[in-house]
Amino acid sequence: MAYKGMSTKAVHSGERPEIPTGAVNTPIYQSSTFIFPTDDPRTWDGDAPEGTYMYSRKANPTVEVAERKIAELESGKRCLLFSSGMAAISSILTAYLSRGDAIVSQEDIYGGTYGFLRNALPRMGIEVRFGPTADTGALIDAIVPGTKVVWLESPSNPLMRLVDYPEVAKAAHERGAITVIDNTLASPMNQRPLEMGVDIVTESCTKYLGGHSDLLAGAVVSNAFDISAVHDARTSFGGSLDPFASFLLERGMKTLPLRMERHNRNGLEIARFLEDHPAVERVHYPGLESHPQHALAKRLLSGCGGLMSFEVKGGRQAAERAMRSMRLIKMATSLGGVESLVSMPSSTSHRSLPAQERKRLGITDSMLRVSLGIEDAEDLREDLDQALRASQV
Ligand SMILES: Cc1ncc(COP(=O)(O)O)c(C=O)c1O
Missing domain, CATH: 3.40.640.10 (Type I PLP-dependent aspartate aminotransferase-like (Major domain))
Known part of the structure; x- marks a missing residue:
């Protein structure tokens, strides 16, 4: 049927x-x-x-x-x-x-x-x-x-x-x-x-x-x-x-549609929160109006998911401090699970690229990637906020 x-x-x-x-x-x-x-x-x-x-x-x-x-x-x-x-x-x-x-x-x-x-x-x-x-x-x-x-x-x-x-x-x-x-x-x-x-x-x-x-x-x-x-x-x-x-x-x-609904919602809410955060240099998420391909995102995608990357002010060390300070969001590679994870692309998923190539593509050393799970956005926001504050010592 x-x-x-x-x-x-x-x-x-x-x-x-x-x-x-x-x-x-x-x-x-x-x-x-x-x-x-x-x-x-x-x-x-x-x-x-x-x-x-x-x-x-x-x-x-x-x-x-x-x-x-x-x-x-x-x-x-x-x-x-x-x-x-x-x-x-x-x-x-x-x-x-x-x-x-x-x-x-x-x-x-x-x-x-x-x-x-x-x-x-x-x-x-x-x-x-x-x-x-x-x-x-x-x-x-x-x-x-x-x-x-x-x-x-x-x-x-x-x-x-x-x-x-x-x-x-x-x-x-x-x-x-x-x-x-x-x-x-x-x-x-x-x-x-x-x-x-x-x-x-x-x-x-x-x-x-x-x-x-x-x-x-x-x-x-x-x-x-x-x-x-x-x-x-x-x-x-x-x-x-x-x-x-x-x-x-x-x-x-069997629960993919329900999970994706929440991933999409958390994604957009947290991207907007990060975009306004004083410790964040830039957010890469096509659901944001500021994303250079936002119009294309609206044409091709019905939601932008739970994955995004952002650059922390203060370079690699500040980004590492932020990552290590996260408590709810666990430091691990991979994405798309019900739990939120954070990783540093330059030393995990894109480690195999030569440093020059990473730089040319825009994968900076101060970049963190978060895969937002299906937790409550309020808890995710709080965890990110305390970690980002801790990064700016
Ligand atoms: C976009 C994308 N394609 C393919 C893969 C490879 O999948 P797997 O780890 O299941 O071999 C990954 C893994 O992170 C991925 O992010």
Whole structure:
């Protein structure tokens, strides 16, 4: 049955009503292998027929429930789950790029993706070109003949820059390239790029989709575009998701719409609070009227989420003092969980970038990144205020 609303999809999409016990929740098929039906010789010739299972590296019924739910939420037809966001990202890149091909990426992207593009792909004979994130024309100009993939991430981590991805996807198609977007920071609650012409959406489900900081997972989703090559890469590299992690992910996604509502609200309220704080130099959050891409944010996003970065007055030492003084907000990397976290991008998520490159992109040493959870905004404000005051000694 096709559901209309995102909340109904989050709770019910992917369910398998045919499971004989009538269990309301998805059973965990914690089995690496499945007994071949002896009366169906096709099973012995290769892949298991549709609706049957053979080996969990290829397909598993618990994993498939979570895959179907994500496909519905992202307005896609097919989803493949991986053991982490990076397993999903590296599988897409190796599935669609070969020696002699080129890829164009916006320049500010998650540090792990940047490291893979910068280090692994050139070793495979693939040319990697970077273009400015917020300058659509210049990014499109970088899509020269031979480009097979255009890699986007919007909003970007940690600067919350946006890409006009409908425009870039259109231009990429005209030039014979496919467009992939990392939708981790928005989640399908805040934007669904497959509806706007993007070919593949990838997400670190470790973040908002799972939502409880208790699992690692990655998704690859498409609508009309055939992602069988990504399925083959998953089978070959072995980055399949475990059934128990899939169960946690599917359970977590049931509350995604409610959580995102609170993340969006806390995000905007705290961004405004930080913008007015005397110890803060600058806030990067597209929901703020002062953000240079606020108009684009209003066009592309229905909410800006709980992640933002800001620069503390007084440089790296002041930023470190602020971070260490936070009590409710815990010092840890990652984002998208129900709990609020703070980290310093220059020494965590973007450590792999050369210092010069970080500086050029605007990831300063005085920058802190906060991932606001679903706590009460008043408590978050108080914690940030006392920490920022403590930073200005
Ligand atoms: C935007 C983005 N994409 C991908 C990843 C990688 O995901 P994972 O840690 O699940 O491998 C991260 C991790 O922080 C991320 O922030």
